[in-house]
Amino acid sequence: MATLAEKFGLRKASGVGEAGWGHTLIVALVSLIYFLPVLMIIFTAFKPSAQALSVLPAPLQK
């Protein structure tokens, strides 16, 4: 019987060297966090200087 971790893909769900959806989600999250500064660089490039250098940082502005 599959454990809870296996159901969510956190454990090896298929063959050797293949990961399940849980592992994919974790990697996706880590990758996005790692990519975040680059994303901010890209977004900042589209903002006017006043907004890019605002006291309330640009990503937190409404």
Place this chain on the structure above:
Amino acid sequence: MTTTAQFLPAPPLLSPVAHNWKLALLAGLVVSAIAIALFPAKLSLGIVGAMAALIAAAFTVNAYRRRYYGGLLVAPAIAVLFVMNIFPLLWSLGLSFFAYQSNNQSIRFVGLNNYIKVLTNDIAAPANWDALINTGMFVVFTVALQMITGFLLAMLFAKQFPLRKYLLILVLTPMMLSVVASGVFFSYYYDPTFGILSYVMGEITGNQFILMDNKVGAVAGIVLTDAWMWAPFVMLLVLAGLVSVPKYLYEAAAIDRVSKPRQFWTITFPYIRGLLMLALLFRTIEAFKLYDLVYILIRGGQDTKTIAYLITEIANEQNKTSEGAALSYVILFMVIVLTNLYLYLANRRNQGA
């Protein structure tokens, strides 16, 4: 007509024929040494250049006579390598034995004085040793963080899963950015007025947060930026080792019910050990040359000047060109010793394995 290399007897050393490269080399070295010692810098540079051309011409004629066409074909590449890499290296080595300032054309032979000065002078040496300690600290922290982060990222990407190649591109992007772009944007993130880090930390703690306010924070900021940029490089190397491990080894281990940690140490680690060592070597050499992030993020403030930063200051801002060259060679010597130590340890482990 045959195109294979021919064996021809070498001419006597002092025979003045066009293909006698040994005589050309000897004459070139002697004349260059005399020119450097006796003539002004510009004239001696011209003479050294002419001697290099003479030696190259003798090599070319010799290769043509012997029908060594392979050598002739690679000669342009070797010439470019010599002009762009080897000559500047030798020139700066020569410069380190002279008293020379870039804003003053006079040049005087001083032997090892520059080396003694940068290592023992009452004013220069303490700053150099401080910078060296800072460099060592950056080497340890940045390389350690890069190795750990890169290794963990590689472990995440070792298995096959959906969207793997797209997520891999996201993680590899920081490595592709220019150091200046990353440095400038991280200086914005760390900025006490409009930086997101200061804002978030201020909201959490209720106090104003300035990361670069002290040495620990400044070092942490530089180390984090450098590690963020170069951990993907370590990941790439380790990943190459991880994907090369044959799957049947894991299948056999699974049948034998070998635990995961034991699988890692007995199957995975031997495959990636060499690549880890390579990553360690590359990143250590690069960390020794850390200059750009220290300049962009904090301009060497909070006592974070590295040895590369100090060399730039000495050679470019203070115009002490030959002292800067001497310090550069002291560092080069240290890097060579460290590199050989790494290689010795790696080879010893491989022989033991």
